[in-house]
Amino acid sequence: MLRVLHWPLLLLLLPTWALAQGPKEPKKEPKPRPPVDCKLAGPQRAAQFSAEALPGRPLSERYAEYVGTCGLDDVVALTQQLVRFKTVSGELPAAKSPGVAALGRFLRKWAQAHGFDYRVVGNQDVFELSWGTDAPHLGLLFHADVAPATASEWRHDPFDPQVMEGKLYGRGVSDGKGPLATALVSLAMAQEMGLKPWKGRVLVLIGNGEQGGRKGMAHYVQTQPLPTHAVSVDAEYPVVVAQSGFAVLNLEAPLRAREEKDSGRLVAVDASAGEGLTLVPASASLELLPAQGTSSEQGLALVQKALEAVRRERPSLAAEVKLRLVPGVAAGSRIVLSVRGRTAPSAQPEKGQNALWDLSVIAGQLPLSENGLSAMLRTIARRLEGDHYGERLGIAGQDLLMGPLVVAPTLLQVKDGKVSLRLHLHRPRNEEGTEDFHKGLDHAVALITQETDGWVKEGGGRVVGEPYLANTSGPLVAKLLEVYKLQRGMGEGVKPISFRGETDARLFPRGVDFGPRLPGEPRLGQAPDEFISLERLALNTRMLAAALQALVFSPNAP
Numbered sequence: 001m002l003r004v005l006h007w008p009l010l011l012l013l014l015p016t017w018a019l020a021q022g023p024k025e026p027k028k029e030p031k032p033r034p035p036v037d038c039k040l041a042g043p044q045r046a047a048q049f050s051a052e053a054l055p056g057r058p059l060s061e062r063y064a065e066y067v068g069t070c071g072l073d074d075v076v077a078l079t080q081q082l083v084r085f086k087t088v089s090g091e092l093p094a095a096k097s098p099g100v101a102a103l104g105r106f107l108r109k110w111a112q113a114h115g116f117d118y119r120v121v122g123n124q125d126v127f128e129l130s131w132g133t134d135a136p137h138l139g140l141l142f143h144a145d146v147a148p149a150t151a152s153e154w155r156h157d158p159f160d161p162q163v164m165e166g167k168l169y170g171r172g173v174s175d176g177k178g179p180l181a182t183a184l185v186s187l188a189m190a191q192e193m194g195l196k197p198w199k200g201r202v203l204v205l206i207g208n209g210e211q212g213g214r215k216g217m218a219h220y221v222q223t224q225p226l227p228t229h230a231v232s233v234d235a236e237y238p239v240v241v242a243q244s245g246f247a248v249l250n251l252e253a254p255l256r257a258r259e260e261k262d263s264g265r266l267v268a269v270d271a272s273a274g275e276g277l278t279l280v281p282a283s284a285s286l287e288l289l290p291a292q293g294t295s296s297e298q299g300l301a302l303v304q305k306a307l308e309a310v311r312r313e314r315p316s317l318a319a320e321v322k323l324r325l326v327p328g329v330a331a332g333s334r335i336v337l338s339v340r341g342r343t344a345p346s347a348q349p350e351k352g353q354n355a356l357w358d359l360s361v362i363a364g365q366l367p368l369s370e371n372g373l374s375a376m377l378r379t380i381a382r383r384l385e386g387d388h389y390g391e392r393l394g395i396a397g398q399d400l401l402m403g404p405l406v407v408a409p410t411l412l413q414v415k416d417g418k419v420s421l422r423l424h425l426h427r428p429r430n431e432e433g434t435e436d437f438h439k440g441l442d443h444a445v446a447l448i449t450q451e452t453d454g455w456v457k458e459g460g461g462r463v464v465g466e467p468y469l470a471n472t473s474g475p476l477v478a479k480l481l482e483v484y485k486l487q488r489g490m491g492e493g494v495k496p497i498s499f500r501g502e503t504d505a506r507l508f509p510r511g512v513d514f515g516p517r518l519p520g521e522p523r524l525g526q527a528p529d530e531f532i533s534l535e536r537l538a539l540n541t542r543m544l545a546a547a548l549q550a551l552v553f554s555p556n557a558p
Contacts, residue, residue: 015334020546023385023415038070046192049167060511060549061194065184067545072538073486074185075178076168079537082104082144082177083161083170085222087208090276094208094216095123101125102360103144107206114188116204122225125216129204131187137200138551139227141217141504141511142180143234144205146172146433146525148275153282167531174532175525178356179233179516181208182345184544195553202552203227207504214504229260229551229558230508233515233544235499238484239477240513241402241497243506244347245465247425248277251443251448253372255417264367265294265301266335268374273356275343277424281410282343284355286362286377287324291369296323296333303335306365317358323378337362342422344552345523346424347501349388356409357385372419374457376412379448384409388426393444402428402467402498420459426500429467437464468506472496475558480514483546486538514547516540 036048047053057065075169086099094100099138104120111118117130128267130136148520150170156162161170162221172178183204189237207217218338235243266288273284290299291432303321311317323333339359344352360380368374383392390396390407391488412424428439457494470477485494497513497519505511517523525532551557 001081005193006552007176010035026189033083035356035375038068038073040128040325041308042188042192046189049193059193059195060553063190063195063553064545065544066193067189067535068542071185071189071325071541071545072534075537075541076163076183078181078185078536079168079173079178080170081163081197082158082181083145084343086159087145088148089209089420090148093144094125097124100124100144102206110184114184115191116187121220123217125208126220127208129184129206131191132197132198132201132422132483134200136198136203136225136227136549137229137557139203139230139508140183141205141230141232141508142183143176143209143504144172144180145208146176147279149530150275150528152553155529156197158530159383163534165533165534168537169529171530171533172525172529173515175234178532180204181260182231182282182516182537182541182544184546186478189545190553197301198555200228203506212347214502214507217504218507220487222392226508229474230505230511231480232503232505232511233517233546233552234503234505235501236497236517236519236521237543238494238513238519239480240499241470241472241477241496242429243429243468243502244402244406244498244500245467246463246502247437247441247465248428248461248463249423249425249445250459250461251376251421251456253376253419253452253456255372255419258439258455263291265291266366267291267369268363268371268377269334270414271359271373271377271419272411272413273359274422275524277422278346279339279410280346280349280408281355281412282341282345282352284339284341284359284412286337286359286365287524288368290331290524291333296335299335301392302335303362304383305339306362308361309365314358319358331349343527345501345526346410347426348523349406349408351522356380356408356412357435358439360385372455375416375452376419376421379452379456380409382447383444384423390444394447395440397428397430397440399430399467399498401469403500404428406500411541426463427467428498429469432465434464437532459475465502468502470505470512471510472512474510476510477512479550479558480512480547482549483543484514487543487546500556515543 049062054062085103087103104127108118111129119128121128147446147553158171209216269289270287276279290296307319323338325333337354341353341355360377364379389404406426408424410424414421449457481494504515505513
C-alpha cells in the first residue's frame with residue numbers, strides 16, 4: 001500500500017547538506033574585453049593594455065600584445081613620412097643635402113615629442129636618438145640614405161609611398177627607412193607602456209652615408225662612446241655574424257683606334273652601362289659609326305644580323321637597334337644598340353641579368369675596328385660574361401661560412417678619351433690573407449693586358465676591404481637567435497649566418513645584423529618598385545620589439 005508523505009516530513013528526510021546549499025546562483029562569465037581602439041592617443045591607447053585591463057599578465061606580454069595589435073599602422077605612417085625625404089645617396093654629400101637636413105629636423109621634432117634625446121654627430125653624418133641614462137648599452141644601427149630611383153622605371157613616384165594590395169611601395173620601405181620606423185615605433189610604444197631600460201642607454205644611430213662608404217659612421221665609432229652591444233638592421237635573419245670584404249677593380253683603355261690593326265666596317269665610339277657600383281646594370285648601350293665605305297643603312301643591317309644570331313642562342317634577349325641622326329657628323333647618323341637586362345645588388349648578381357653580358361656577346365658578332373672600346377667589350381665577353389664567381393679571371397675562392405667570391409662588372413663608360421670598366425667584388429676570408437688576394441688580382445689584370453696586346457690595363461683606385469667576422473663569445477647572438485626562433489615558431493637548427501655584403505655592424509666591436517629580410521628573400525632596396533608587404537612589416541616590428549624586451553627591458557638583459 002502506497003503511503004503519501006506529508007511535505008514537512010519530506011523536508012526532514014532531505015540530506016542536511018542540500019538544505020545548507022540553498023538555491024544555486026548562476027555562474028558568472030568573465031566580462032568580454034571591449035574592442036581595442038588603436039586610433040586613440042598614445043597614453044590612452046596604451047591604457048588598454050595596462051595591468052588593470054589585462055589582469056594577471058606580465059608587462060612583457062602586455063607590451064608584445066600592444067605592439068602586435070597597434071604597431072603596424074604607426075609603422076606604416078612613419079615609414080611614409082620618412083620616405084618622402086629625398087635622401088638619395090650619391091646626389092649630394094650628407095652635409096649639403098637638403099633632404100638629409102629636412103629629415104634631421106623631422107627626427108628632432110619626433111624625438112622631442114616622444115621623450116627621447118636627439119643630437120647630430122658630424123656634419124649631418126649621423127643622427128642619434130637616445131633613451132635612458134649612464135653609458136650606452138645597446139646601439140641599433142640604421143641608414144637613411146637610399147639608392148637612386150629612376151622615376152620612369154617605377155609605376156608611381158618612388159618618394160610618394162603608397163599602400164597597394166597589401167604592400168607598401170616606395171624607395172627605402174624595405175631598406176633603411178622601413179626598418180628605422182619599426183625601431184622608433186617599438187621604442188615609443190615601450191615608453192607608453194611604462195617600460196624603461198634596465199641598464200645604460202639605448203641608442204638609435206642613423207647613418208647618412210651607408211650607400212657611399214659609411215665614412216660618417218666610421219668617424220662616429222672613432223670619436224664617440226660606443227654601446228656594449230651593436231645591432232644593425234640592414235641584412236638578414238636570423239643573425240648575421242660574418243660579412244664579405246668589399247673590393248673594387250678598375251680597368252681602362254684608351255678609346256683611340258689601333259692603326260696597326262685591320263679596320264672593320266663599324267667603329268665603336270661610345271658606350272654606357274650601370275647606375276651605381278653596387279648594382280648589376282639593367283641596361284647598356286653601344287654607339288657605332290659606319291667605317292669608310294659603309295653606309296649607315298649597311299651598318300644597321302650588320303647589327304640587325306648580329307642581333308638575330310645572338311637571339312637564336314638567347315631567345316629571351318631584350319635588345320634593339322636604331323639610327324640616331326647626329327647633326328654635323330659626316331656619316332649623318334649613329335647606330336645605337338640598346339640592351340635591357342634586370343638589375344640586382346652586385347652582392348647577388350645571380351638574381352639579375354647583367355646587360356653588359358649581352359652587349360658584349362652581340363659586339364663579338366660585329367666587324368668592329370680595333371680600338372679601346374672594342375678591346376674592353378671583348379674582355380667582358382672573354383673573362384666576365386656568364387661567370388659570377390671569378391673563375392675565368394682565375395681568382396675564384398670559397399669559404400665554408402662566407403660562401404664564394406663574387407665578381408660583377410657594374411659600370412662602363414667612355415669619358416675624356418678613355419674607356420673604363422669597374423668591377424665590384426665581394427671576397428670571403430681566405431687562409432692566405434689580403435696580400436694573396438692582391439696577387440690574384442694582379443695575375444688577372446696581367447692576363448687581360450696580355451690578351452689585349454697591352455691595350456686594357458688596370459686604372460687607379462683599387463680597393464680591397466677585409467672580410468668581417470664578429471666576436472660571438474658574448475650572450476648577444478644567443479639572445480637574438482632565441483628571439484628569432486620564438487617569433488617564427490622554430491625549434492633547434494637555427495644558426496648564425498654570413499652576409500655577402502657590408503653593413504655598419506662591421507664598424508662596431510661585436511656588431512651583428514638582425515634582419516630585416518627573411519632567409520632567401522630578394523634585396524629590393526635598389527630595385528624599381530621597391531616594396532615590403534604589410535605582413536612582413538608587422539613581423540619585423542614584433543621581432544624588433546621582442547629583441548628590445550630581451551636586450552633592454554628585461555632584468556636579465558645581457
